[in-house]
Amino acid sequence: MIGTPPVCEAYTTYFNWSNAVIEIPYDAANVADIIAELDARPDHLNRIRKDNLMNSLLRHDWLYRWEQIIEKVGLNTTPEMLSRKTYLANLAE
Numbered sequence: 001m002i003g004t005p006p007v008c009e010a011y012t013t014y015f016n017w018s019n020a021v022i023e024i025p026y027d028a029a030n031v032a033d034i035i036a037e038l039d040a041r042p043d044h045l046n047r048i049r050k051d052n053l054m055n056s057l058l059r060h061d062w063l064y065r066w067e068q069i070i071e072k073v074g075l076n077t078t079p080e081m082l083s084r085k086t087y088l089a090n091l092a093e
Contacts, residue, residue, distance in 0.1 A: 002034070017055050019048045057092040 005011055005021040015021070024034050038045055063084045070077060 002031075002038075014059065015055075017051055019051060020055070022048070054092045057088045061088055063088065 002022040002024050004023065004026045063081060067081060
């Protein structure tokens with residue numbers, strides 16, 4: 001994603017890896033040029049894609065939200081949850 005990332009605690013907590021958002025000014029008049037420059041660097045874009053995919057798998061699956069809820073109410077993690085966490089970790093590799 002390109003744009004101006006929000007400045008708030010939630011963003012810095014959940015999207016704190018490099019290039020989670022490729023920053024461009026809100027009022028940038030040369031967006032097409034910026035995209036062309038990015039397209040000219042396919043290795044860089046592939047690294048960004050991989051980082052975003054890996055971080056999404058390891059942080060933003062529904063499993064992690066359920067895990068927080070389960071912890072708050074004092075319940076144990078289920079074997080299925082552990083299995084999914086392992087599955088996601090393997091995908092991220």
